[in-house]
Amino acid sequence: MPEPTVNTAVRQAVSPVSWRRRITDHVMTGVAVLTVVLVLIPLVAIFGYLIYKGVGSLNWAFLTHIPVPEGETGGGMANAIVGSALILVVASVIGVPFGIGAGIYLAEFGRNRLGSAIRFTADVLNGVPSIVIGIVAYAIVVLSQKHFSALAGGVALAIMMVPTISRTTEEMLLLVPQALREAAYGLGIPRWRTTLSITLRTATSGVITGVMLAFARIAGETAPLLFTALGNEYWSGRLPWNSHWQRQPWTLGLDQPTAALPLQIFKYATSPYDDLHRQAWAGAFVLILLIVTSVAAVRYVVRRGTFGAA
Amino acid sequence: MPGPQPVEGTKVTSTSADRATPLLQTSGGEVPDRVFKSAMTVCGLAVLGVLVLIVYELMSGSRLSWHAFGFKFFGGSDWDPVNERFGALPFIYGTLVSSLVALIIAVPLSVGVAVFTTEMCPKALRGPLSFFVELLAAIPSVIYGLWAIFVLVPLLSGYVQPFLAKTLGWTGLFEGPPYGIGMLAAGIILAIMIVPIISSITREVLMVVPQHQREGVLALGATRWEMIRVGVLRNARAGIVGGIILGLGRALGETMAVTMVIGNRPEIAKSLFAPGYTMASVLANEFSEATGDVYLSSLIEIGLALFLVTIIVNALAQLLVWTVTRGQPARGHA
Numbered sequence: 001m002p003e004p005t006v007n008t009a010v011r012q013a014v015s016p017v018s019w020r021r022r023i024t025d026h027v028m029t030g031v032a033v034l035t036v037v038l039v040l041i042p043l044v045a046i047f048g049y050l051i052y053k054g055v056g057s058l059n060w061a062f063l064t065h066i067p068v069p070e071g072e073t074g075g076g077m078a079n080a081i082v083g084s085a086l087i088l089v090v091a092s093v094i095g096v097p098f099g100i101g102a103g104i105y106l107a108e109f110g111r112n113r114l115g116s117a118i119r120f121t122a123d124v125l126n127g128v129p130s131i132v133i134g135i136v137a138y139a140i141v142v143l144s145q146k147h148f149s150a151l152a153g154g155v156a157l158a159i160m161m162v163p164t165i166s167r168t169t170e171e172m173l174l175l176v177p178q179a180l181r182e183a184a185y186g187l188g189i190p191r192w193r194t195t196l197s198i199t200l201r202t203a204t205s206g207v208i209t210g211v212m213l214a215f216a217r218i219a220g221e222t223a224p225l226l227f228t229a230l231g232n233e234y235w236s237g238r239l240p241w242n243s244h245w246q247r248q249p250w251t252l253g254l255d256q257p258t259a260a261l262p263l264q265i266f267k268y269a270t271s272p273y274d275d276l277h278r279q280a281w282a283g284a285f286v287l288i289l290l291i292v293t294s295v296a297a298v299r300y301v302v303r304r305g306t307f308g309a310a
Numbered sequence: 311m312p313g314p315q316p317v318e319g320t321k322v323t324s325t326s327a328d329r330a331t332p333l334l335q336t337s338g339g340e341v342p343d344r345v346f347k348s349a350m351t352v353c354g355l356a357v358l359g360v361l362v363l364i365v366y367e368l369m370s371g372s373r374l375s376w377h378a379f380g381f382k383f384f385g386g387s388d389w390d391p392v393n394e395r396f397g398a399l400p401f402i403y404g405t406l407v408s409s410l411v412a413l414i415i416a417v418p419l420s421v422g423v424a425v426f427t428t429e430m431c432p433k434a435l436r437g438p439l440s441f442f443v444e445l446l447a448a449i450p451s452v453i454y455g456l457w458a459i460f461v462l463v464p465l466l467s468g469y470v471q472p473f474l475a476k477t478l479g480w481t482g483l484f485e486g487p488p489y490g491i492g493m494l495a496a497g498i499i500l501a502i503m504i505v506p507i508i509s510s511i512t513r514e515v516l517m518v519v520p521q522h523q524r525e526g527v528l529a530l531g532a533t534r535w536e537m538i539r540v541g542v543l544r545n546a547r548a549g550i551v552g553g554i555i556l557g558l559g560r561a562l563g564e565t566m567a568v569t570m571v572i573g574n575r576p577e578i579a580k581s582l583f584a585p586g587y588t589m590a591s592v593l594a595n596e597f598s599e600a601t602g603d604v605y606l607s608s609l610i611e612i613g614l615a616l617f618l619v620t621i622i623v624n625a626l627a628q629l630l631v632w633t634v635t636r637g638q639p640a641r642g643h644a
Binding site: 017021022024025028029031032033034035036038039040042043045046049050053097098099100101102104105106108109110114115117118121122123124125126127128129130131132133134135136138139140148159162163166190191192193195196216219220221222223226227230262265266269270277280281284287288291292295 | 349457560598
């Protein structure tokens with residue numbers, strides 16, 4: 001008589017779950033929800049404070065003036081904003097071509113031992129603490145130039161950009177269908193032309209995403225700038241809009257110690273003056289605005305950009 | 311590729327690409343091609359070069375300190391720039407303890423968030439939720455520090471630390487004056503910073519657990535939590551540990567936020583309320599002002615130690631995550 005045995009097995013299987021197991025289930029769901037709430041609290045608190053304190057502290061002087069002597073109120077971070085922009089441009093000019101180039105190598109020529117070695121190295125570099133990169137930029141650039149400079153800061157940040165950009169570029173190029181390359185070869189187009197105007201072009205939006213992510217990551221970096229760009233209370237170059245600008249030829253001051261937004265935030269936040277605290281919040285707000293804008297741009301590009309089989 | 315000819319796959323197509331090259335030689339495509347390939351190779355080699363450069367600069371920079379102190383450098387606990395006596399133990403201790411505190415707080419939170427987003431929450435909430443958590447990763451370290459100084463630290467000294475001292479003071483971990491600034495604050499801010507890393511990797515790992523694994527456990531009559539515990543978490547264990555170690559790697563090297571709240575005193579204290587110092591923050595604070603070759607060299611040696619530790623930790627993590635997500639087409643490595 002097989003009927004009863006099946007029946008008990010089925011009954012056991014579908015029998016209402018014991019209350020203990022059911023309670024555990026509910027409790028664990030509750031715990032999971034709780035963790036989400038606990039994680040979102042700091043996020044909300046940080047953005048809340050940034051907006052509340054940042055917008056309140058932001059004013060025209062902050063954007064157009066340079067710091068005033070310690071203890072006085074007023075002044076702003078104009079030189080730090082320009083300095084940050086300069087350092088980021090230097091970093092991008094060095095880091096982006098190398099990053100994309102390395103990515104192209106990995107995707108198109110890197111199916112070998114050297115390729116794997118480079119891939120592994122890029123991943124390792126990604127995990128190196130930024131302050132260590134700062135030491136290296138100090139040793140290479142600052143020691144040979146004999147003084148701190150925007151260039152040294154740019155080199156440090158460029159080193160941080162390359163691994164991210166090269167890995168995302170590689171991933172994006174590999175997504176481009178092989179048939180597209182073959183079609184180009186079939187038309188007699190040389191390999192370099194195919195890579196640049198067919199493969200890379202098809203993957204443009206993905207590559208840009210990688211670049212922007214790397215940019216967003218380095219834009220707020222402070223540690224590698226501490227002993228490379230160092231910071232500066234004044235303008236570091238003679239620019240058309242600053243007091244150094246008279247009848248002399250203008251210079252960017254790339255070889256001079258340069259102020260940067262993150263450095264200034266660090267310095268002001270740890271200072272004892274209330275007015276500087278206020279400016280630190282304003283600086284943080286400007287910085288986060290810069291980063292959120294670039295991250296949003298990334299998401300926009302990603303959503304709009306569809307290519308190949310991806 | 312819905313081509314008419316039944317070709318065997320990518321292997322053949324790549325050789326056909328190679329075969330196309332000789333044809334191009336006649337049309338003068340060879341030289342630019344070679345130039346292009348060398349240029350790209352140079353870019354790739356630059357990545358290797360940077361790593362070699364880092365190792366070389368750190369080693370040559372720390373030679374002086376290595377000759378002066380040897381292995382005792384890592385066991386010594388005085389930090390006396392005036393008499394040029396340097397020991398890195400307080401910094402190593404501070405780095406380890408602050409990272410450990412961060413992990414203790416961050417791991418349950420991150421795993422909880424990952425489980426919730428992959429297994430429990432409605433599909434519509436999934437995207438926004440992970441976006442918000444990842445937004446935490448986009449905030450620069452210095453802004454975490456700023457927030458910690460003006461919001462977290464007062465909160466700790468006003469409410470949390472007196473409470474901890476009263477309830478758990480007997481353990482010796484929570485005693486002393488509640489300044490707010492100190493090891494505990496550093497650990498908490500680090501925890502907030504590594505949650506997005508651990509949770510995003512955990513989520514990635516949970517998502518590669520095959521769906522029939524879940525269905526199988528549910529079909530046996532398990533509740534949802536039992537399904538998650540037995541069918542999902544147990545399968546993803548190695549990957550989750552990898553994510554945790556990756557978070558640890560980040561916490562060890564984190565500089566600015568920690569420097570701003572840890573108190574920066576090279577002391578070894580049992581209480582988490584006491585100020586401390588980490589390897590990264592001593593570099594941040596003292597590197598540009600280091601006078602004397604041995605002083606600078608000692609700092610670089612700390613940098614070298616930090617570099618080696620983070621590399622080992624990261625390699626381990628990569629390996630663990632890789633063992634779980636291997637063979638997944640979702641990662642884009644065709």
